[in-house]
Amino acid sequence: MNKQRVLVCWVGAKDLNSLADENPGPILSTLMAVEFNRVELLYSYPETRVKPWLTWLSTQVNLQINAHYEPLSSPVHFAQIYQAASRHLKRLAPDACLSVQMTPGTPAMQAVWILLGKTRYPMTFYQSSPEQGVEQVDIPFEIAAEYIPAANALSGEKLVQLSRLDVPFDAAFDRIVTRNPRMQQLIQQSQILAARLVPVLIYGETGTGKELFARAIHNASPRAKGPFIAVNCGAIPPELVDSTLFGHLKGAFTGAIQNRTGVFEQANGGTLFLDEFGELKPDVQVRLLRVLQEGVITPVGGDQEKKVDIRLISATHRNLMHEVGQGRFREDLFYRIAIGVLHLPPLREREGDILLLAQTLLQEMAKQDDSLMDKRLSPEALKRIQNHPWRGNVRELQATLVRAALWSRGTIITAEELHQALFILPEDKNDKADIDFSEGVNLQALMSDFSRNYIRQALAYTGQNKAQAARLLGFNNHQTLNNWMKKNRSE
Known part of the structure; x- marks a missing residue:
């Protein structure tokens, strides 16, 4: 069978x-x-x-x-x-x-x-x-x-703490690890914004530290003693957006078994951090604009307005100006939230910070678990870290170091152990920044790998039909594709 x-x-x-x-x-x-x-x-x-x-x-x-x-x-x-x-x-x-x-x-x-x-x-x-x-x-x-x-050897709770990379509640600007001039300038600008209480929009790829900056701005502001409420807009189910933001009354809809306070009301007197702000749909943007303009909310199922006093910090990985131009984001809302604007660079553009962050993260891991106290990176592993593109930024670096520390058999994390902990995307093979020229490069092998990747995809797309795949790949006929596959050992 x-x-x-x-x-x-x-x-x-x-x-x-x-x-x-x-x-x-x-x-x-x-x-x-x-x-x-x-x-x-x-x-x-x-x-x-x-x-x-x-x-x-x-x-x-x-x-x-x-x-x-x-x-x-x-x-x-x-x-x-x-x-x-x-x-x-x-x-x-x-x-x-x-x-x-x-x-x-x-x-x-x-x-x-x-x-x-x-x-x-x-x-x-x-x-x-x-x-x-x-x-x-x-x-x-x-x-x-x-x-x-x-x-x-580590408890589940310890592993959760090591991998989570939570932003500490007492996050301050001195907790932002950097030697990079661009990042240092952003810290100075953020300190100015913290005192002014204007709305702040933070741009940046995932894992670049948007919430870390938001919490630091809150903690350095006159509202530091008030609440800091963070919510990921992209993770809210569409049918619960209004309830999450503005709250609801018992019986307002199926499943509303009790009153719920929304995040605007929870953040009253403090700071509301709306992450992935660009994921909000246009109809939600309209209701949000009214709240920001008038400073009042109406819970779902209610008819009584409630006054709220919040400082808004929003964050997104999207280019909101482009979204405005495409009609997917309201222009009036954009100019309402984009008073103080911070563009956080990806880790690969933070010259001088990658190795510093790696060492700092290992030290933080050691503080949380004694069994990781002596873990350190070999020179070859440090070189591997320096050359990796880190598309997931600090979050990817943290997760990789946790895996490498868990799988490392000694106190020194070797380059091979670090490589095992990395998730290598196919395009990395052709990334100049990821190629080590110290011992030479087999260009023919790289070209063969590159072609095999596209041949596999074309065959998968056509259901293994070589004639169709040949046309998609620009070959004259399937026999030419066969010859290419034999030459590059792709079969």
């Missing part, structure tokens, strides 16, 4: 958002690109958010879909994630040919998939992106059993 091909993965935010977006999300993209008999999904989101997506997914693919709720206390709780994933894999392993889609979920979930897939349950790894599509991932290392006790 042939084993069933089973795809296993966590349900991620990009998948749930695919109901509204044109992008199908990592899970559906994989099911469309690769043939499976069924899919086993794990999720920790509320069922009210997941069920509609599951119903929609079942209309997009013709295969068995099993979904399992896992009540994680945190999406980065290693112990709970490990237990949930291993429990399901143990049940599936005897009768299934396992594959896992690593893209959805948190870095902790990705790390657990690799640990399980390399030690207990052989599986095929996939990842996806809008730019590269769905790709099978070759993880070029084996994890010996001795790596696992290092992770087990």
Whole structure:
């Protein structure tokens, strides 16, 4: 009896958002690109958010879909994630040919998939992106059993603390680790804004420290003794946006079993930090503009206005001026929030800061757990850190150091151990900043890797139809493609 091909993965935010977006999300993209008999999904989101997506997914693919709720206390709780994933894999392993889609979920979930897939349950790894599509991932290392006790030596609570990278409540400008002149200028500008109480808009890629700056501005302001309320606008289900922002009265809608205070009212007298502000839909922007102009809110289901006094700090990774030009963001709201504007640079542009941050993060990890007290990076590992593009910025650096420290067998984290902890995207292979010329470069091998990547994608897109793939790749016919594949050992 042939084993069933089973795809296993966590349900991620990009998948749930695919109901509204044109992008199908990592899970559906994989099911469309690769043939499976069924899919086993794990999720920790509320069922009210997941069920509609599951119903929609079942209309997009013709295969068995099993979904399992896992009540994680945190999406980065290693112990709970490990237990949930291993429990399901143990049940599936005897009768299934396992594959896992690593893209959805948190870095902790990705790390657990690799640990399980390399030690207990052989599986095929996939990842996806809008730019590269769905790709099978070759993880070029084996994890010996001795790596696992290092992770087990730390409690789940400690692992959560190490991986979370929470912004401290007492965050101040001296907690921003930098030697970079551009960052130092931003700190000076932020100190000026803190005293003026004007609305602040912070631009920056994910993981660049937007909330750290927001908390520091609050703590240095006259409102420091008031509350600091942070909310991620992109994580609020559309049907709960008004309730989250403005509150609701009991019975206002199905499920409103008691009164709820919204974040505007919670932040009264203090600072409200709205992260991922650019994700708010136009209809919400209209209601938000009125609140900012008039300083009053009306809870959902109520008819009595409430006065609120808040200092607004918003943050986004989007270019809001471009969004205004495209009609996706209200111009009047933009000029209301964009009084003090800060553009945080990505880590790769912060000259002099990458190694400083790496050392500082290791020191912070040692403070949280004595078993990591003596961990330090080898010169070769430091060089690897310096050359990596860090697309996830400080958040990616933190997650990588946690993994490297867990898997390192000695006090020195080697370059190889750091490499094992990195998630290398396919495009990194052709990134000049990621190429080490010290021992020469095999240009032919790089070109072969580059071509193999596109040939695999073209064949996957056409369902392994070489004639169609040849046309997409610019070859005269499929025989020319065959010759190219043989020459580059792509078959």
